Amino acid sequence: MADSTLTGIPVATGIAIGKAFFVNRNHMANLPRQIVAAEDMPAEIKRLHAAFKDVETELAAIREQVPEELKSHGSLIDTHLMMLKDPKLSGAAAKYIETLGLNAAWALEKAVSDQEAAFEAIRDQYIRERMQDVRVVAEKVQIKLMGVKTDLSSISGRAIIMAHDLTPADTVELQVDKIMAFATVRGGKTSHTGIMARSLGIPALVGVGRLEEVHDGDLVVIDGLTGKIVVNPTESELAEYNERAALFEDYTRKIRRHCHLPAETFDGSRVMVHANIELVEEVTAVLDNGGEGVGLYRTEYAYLNRTTLPTEDELAEKYIDLAAIMAPRKVVFRTLDLGSDKFISTFGELNETNPAMGLRAIRFCLKNPQLFKTQLRAILRASVYGNVSLMFPMISGVKEIRQAKAWLAQAKAELRREGVDYDPDMPLGTMIELPAAVLIADFLAHEVDFFSIGTNDLIQYSIGVDRTNRHVSYLYQPLHPATLRAIKLVVDAAHQAGIEVSLCGEVASDPFCVPLLLGMGIDSISMTPQAIPGIKRIIRQTNMHDCRLLLKDVLECRTVSRINNLVMDNIFKHFPEEVTFFSSLLENDELPS
Amino acid sequence: MTDENNKTDEAPEYLSRKVFVSSENGLHARPAGRLAQEAQTFDSDISLVAENQTVDAKSILDILTLAAGPGNMVELRARGADAEAALDRLEALFLNKFEGA
Numbered sequence: 001m002a003d004s005t006l007t008g009i010p011v012a013t014g015i016a017i018g019k020a021f022f023v024n025r026n027h028m029a030n031l032p033r034q035i036v037a038a039e040d041m042p043a044e045i046k047r048l049h050a051a052f053k054d055v056e057t058e059l060a061a062i063r064e065q066v067p068e069e070l071k072s073h074g075s076l077i078d079t080h081l082m083m084l085k086d087p088k089l090s091g092a093a094a095k096y097i098e099t100l101g102l103n104a105a106w107a108l109e110k111a112v113s114d115q116e117a118a119f120e121a122i123r124d125q126y127i128r129e130r131m132q133d134v135r136v137v138a139e140k141v142q143i144k145l146m147g148v149k150t151d152l153s154s155i156s157g158r159a160i161i162m163a164h165d166l167t168p169a170d171t172v173e174l175q176v177d178k179i180m181a182f183a184t185v186r187g188g189k190t191s192h193t194g195i196m197a198r199s200l201g202i203p204a205l206v207g208v209g210r211l212e213e214v215h216d217g218d219l220v221v222i223d224g225l226t227g228k229i230v231v232n233p234t235e236s237e238l239a240e241y242n243e244r245a246a247l248f249e250d251y252t253r254k255i256r257r258h259c260h261l262p263a264e265t266f267d268g269s270r271v272m273v274h275a276n277i278e279l280v281e282e283v284t285a286v287l288d289n290g291g292e293g294v295g296l297y298r299t300e301y302a303y304l305n306r307t308t309l310p311t312e313d314e315l316a317e318k319y320i321d322l323a324a325i326m327a328p329r330k331v332v333f334r335t336l337d338l339g340s341d342k343f344i345s346t347f348g349e350l351n352e353t354n355p356a357m358g359l360r361a362i363r364f365c366l367k368n369p370q371l372f373k374t375q376l377r378a379i380l381r382a383s384v385y386g387n388v389s390l391m392f393p394m395i396s397g398v399k400e401i402r403q404a405k406a407w408l409a410q411a412k413a414e415l416r417r418e419g420v421d422y423d424p425d426m427p428l429g430t431m432i433e434l435p436a437a438v439l440i441a442d443f444l445a446h447e448v449d450f451f452s453i454g455t456n457d458l459i460q461y462s463i464g465v466d467r468t469n470r471h472v473s474y475l476y477q478p479l480h481p482a483t484l485r486a487i488k489l490v491v492d493a494a495h496q497a498g499i500e501v502s503l504c505g506e507v508a509s510d511p512f513c514v515p516l517l518l519g520m521g522i523d524s525i526s527m528t529p530q531a532i533p534g535i536k537r538i539i540r541q542t543n544m545h546d547c548r549l550l551l552k553d554v555l556e557c558r559t560v561s562r563i564n565n566l567v568m569d570n571i572f573k574h575f576p577e578e579v580t581f582f583s584s585l586l587e588n589d590e591l592p593s
Numbered sequence: 594m595t596d597e598n599n600k601t602d603e604a605p606e607y608l609s610r611k612v613f614v615s616s617e618n619g620l621h622a623r624p625a626g627r628l629a630q631e632a633q634t635f636d637s638d639i640s641l642v643a644e645n646q647t648v649d650a651k652s653i654l655d656i657l658t659l660a661a662g663p664g665n666m667v668e669l670r671a672r673g674a675d676a677e678a679a680l681d682r683l684e685a686l687f688l689n690k691f692e693g694a
Contacts, residue, residue, distance in 0.1 A: 075622075083653055086629070086653050124619075126618070308623070
């Protein structure tokens with residue numbers, strides 16, 4: 001038996017076997033606390049200042065290497081540098097050595113606590129959060145004082161990087177060619193770690209409990225297909241994983257060979273397969289994996305990890321790049337889908353008790369028209385460079401969409417007056433992710449040119465379940481009869497009105513769900529780029545006729561378990577290989593009923 | 594008594610200038626960092642005063658704890674040989690919303 005098996009959320013597929021290397025481990029548990037003799041105090045103060053200076057030098061060197069496209073991370077490093085140079089922090093620590101005789105690391109701990117107290121009184125949450133930055137730089141100095149080596153460049157050979165959390169600032173320090181996989185304690189499906197890993201083509205797990213138990217140098221297996229980490233596996237486990245990794249590699253190679261062929265069923269029905277991305281850099285992955293366009297560009301990323309709002313030019317530059325590189329393929333820009341909680345520093349705090357149902361997405365944009373219009377103008381400017389569409393998230397009613405359209409019209413009028421080109425026929429769509437939108441899909445269909453069904457939120461809102469809450473996550477069932485009826489209702493309403501409908505939730509890349517989506521007549525599906533080859537392969541080996549028959553049977557089922565069994569039987573029969581390498585949303589423990 | 598002491602300590606020797614925080618997020622990390630960085634290049638003692646709170650302009654942490662929001666008025670005070678030059682420099686920073694030099 002292996003020493004232990006840990007579980008996390010897989011955010012990038014693949015299997016990696018290698019030595020663990022922990023960065024950002026929580027060293028503070030072993031902080032030395034000693035009293036220094038009076039005659040040793042001057043030396044201890046010297047040691048403190050030297051450690052500050054060393055960290056400053058290291059950070060300044062890193063600052064020099066930050067590439068132009070990660071400029072926003074650069075400013076974070078600038079802040080950290082200024083904190084290191086701040087006489088308040090090192091001065092307060094030196095004072096504790098002088099007056100109380102504490103050792104340097106302990107004295108700095110006291111100085112940080114004092115600073116924490118000063119920050120706690122501040123009303124501005126953004127500024128309160130900067131305390132984390134003070135912690136980060138102080139910890140770097142303390143680690144230096146403790147003589148712990150955490151130099152990322154000291155990784156010998158290739159390693160599996162483990163961390164409590166990996167921030168964009170950390171990742172600029174990593175030598176990517178030495179990294180085989182990532183595993184972190186914190187983070188969710190959309191965290192930076194996953195984006196990094198996917199762009200590097202290595203597996204990654206986030207949200208791994210008990211990860212801190214892994215020691216540097218332990219042999220670990222990272223299974224980015226099932227979300228498992230096996231620590232110090234036995235010979236036979238190792239052999240098994242080696243074989244699995246080789247098989248997966250063969251399989252990936254095989255499916256990628258054909259990934260540029262159209263997703264067309266045996267009996268000639270064609271579905272477009274697009275990618276969900278959040279960074280322009282991901283287009284390589286889209287094209288390499290046979291993506292026929294970008295079905296969802298999440299514009300949020302440009303607003304995160306920074307303290308100021310991006311300017312119109314800044315956004316336009318990104319959007320134009322993306323549109324131009326993908327042309328003539330489609331790019332669908334979704335306007336900002338964030339909650340007000342991400343903009344406290346700009347718009348103040350709202351103190352919402354239930355942000356999931358609060359001022360988010362389109363509601364937030366309509367409340368902050370200037371921010372909304374900046375985005376609309378940037379997207380319009382990009383529309384002449386490629387095949388650009390626009391869609392609004394979280395629409396709940398006709399009035400809301402008309403308000404959003406009014407702002408779009410105003411943005412167009414402004415650009416016209418300024419003599420700036422845009423595509424007047426840019427298609428406009430709406431996400432369908434609220435039950436309210438499902439039930440009035442026929443009305444909404446007359447307001448827009450296309451629908452995009454966001455199943456992740458639709459499932460959560462219609463079943464009333466937070467999938468990250470482990471007490472009720474078993475209820476998150478993509479093939480719940482209600483979900484299936486909702487999707488069908490939307491597809492039918494769209495086609496009745498003569499508009500196209502796509503689907504961009506995780507369901508789109510679940511091999512078990514895809515045949516049902518085909519049977520419903522979805523025009524396009526959009527997913528993480530890495531999933532495209534496998535899903536295309538499934539579609540290319542399917543019969544539309546069979547999908548319709550399966551759907552008919554499924555729609556008559558009254559329970560999730562019955563539906564899941566039906567679709568699983570169908571996939572096991574036709575696609576045994578896919579089942580080996582894909583984890584499915586259906587593998588969700590149901591309570592015994 | 595203490596008040597009087599403070600007055601005699603500070604009163605005649607420092608130069609003062611009032612500025613408005615025009616950066617859209619107020620004195621947040623980046624502006625605070627820029628301000629401290631510039632202040633550290635002068636020998637004079639420089640402080641920021643807002644709402645009866647006086648902080649060291651050479652300390653990013655101090656400036657952050659001031660939590661001056663957009664539109665707030667802040668007083669710059671400098672005492673020393675290069676006080677005038679320091680105030681010119683820091684005032685320019687406020688006026689340029691902390692962009693550029």
